[in-house]
Amino acid sequence: MNDLRARIAQIVERDRALHEDKSRENGGTGRNPLYAAVPQPPWAGGPSAARGPSADAAVSSSHRFEVREQRFAIDDLGLEIVGRGACDALLLAHLGLKGEAPRCWPDILFLDTETTGLSGGTGTYIFLIGVAHFAGKELVLRQHMLLDLGAEKEFIEQLKAEIEPFRACASYNGKAFDLPIIRTRFVMAIRSELTVDDSHLDLLHPARRLWRDRFGSTTLKQLEESVLDEGRTADIPGWLIPDAYFHYLRKRDPAIIAPVLEHNARDVISLVRITDRVARAVTAARAGRAPDHAPAAFALARGFERTGEIDAAFACYESAYYDGDNALRAKLALGFARLLERRGEVERALRMMETLVALGLGSDRWREQAESRIRRLSKKIWRKALPTAS
Secondary structure: OHHHHHHHHHHHHHHHHHHHHHHHHOOOOOOOOOOOOOOOOOOOOOOOOOOOOOOOOOEOOOOOEEEEEEEEEOHHHOOOOOOOOEOOHHHHHHOOEEOOOOOEHHHEEEEEEEEOOOOOOOOOOEEEEEEEEEEOOEEEEEEEEEOOHHHHHHHHHHHHHHHOOOOEEEEOOOOOOHHHHHHHHHHHHHOOOOOHHHOEEEOHHHHHHHHHHHHOOOOHHHHHHHOOOOOOOOOOOHHHHHHHHHHHHHHOOHHHHHHHHHHHHHHHHHHHHHHHHHHHHHHHHHOOOOOOOHHHHHHHHHHHHHHOOHHHHHHHHHHHHHHOOHHHHHHHHHHHHHHHHHOOOHHHHHHHHHHHHHOOOOOHHHHHHHHHHHHHHHHHHHHHHOOOOO
């Protein structure tokens, strides 16, 4: 516990010194850092990208909860698909959509929560939620922060008003954590249902399918480093966030909570950018450019089969088969053989299955399935070779 307090104290001192330096640079205004713009991220592309809190940012008269707003230009975030044009329902399926597809990107609310505990349950409060949506050529990020746990009812009512206009939400592992706890707080605080999760995109699952075999970890922080090429040089660890919040409630020093606000903002922006990277991979594969990483190509192949995009599925299966190792070839062979047969390439499918079985690959169960497929393919070829009855 002493080590924890010391760690929090170090973070506070670091940020206090940072804000004092910035205050001197700005003429010693001493502006509350809770309202200051988040430090310029490397992907912002210029001073105009992060505009800081809007003039009409909502702040309760009793100072019991606050909302801070920032706006980012889509171009400065490097987005190529997400936020541009209409939504493609099949593309959204690859992005993990469960439920009815929204019509356009502004219908989707990207969200991430910070809570007073890491395990959920009725005793865990949401004290900060970052939500972002597209408006024109900008991404609008709004962070709702609870400054008094006794004001949770008003805080949740305000959050409900923010969420209700949207038809869908996007999260990172929100199915397991964010949405259940938001739903719990809605019921506990205001006896209301949460409607935005009727259509939900949980990006954790497509991200895992594309990048887990390449990078191992698929946390947002890891994907920032590995996929976006922008690691966080200074970031408060997630396990420290609840303690930092309670420390802030006792001391009311904005420097204590500033790293948490920055962490949350980065998580939401990274969620949007990772969504775009997954969408790019799907779009490229549709155009015949399957990922050069075989497990990712295999993951997309299975996804394209589920959405009925057979040509794209075949291209990804073929790429994964020739680029992968024997273990992966055995894993994908049955699906690939099915598509080969569907395309009329029965002999090619038979040769592939016979080769893999001869190599002794796969489990006993897989070999049973492979041998059954070989018998069926052989019979199909034999029947095709029979002379036509006169």
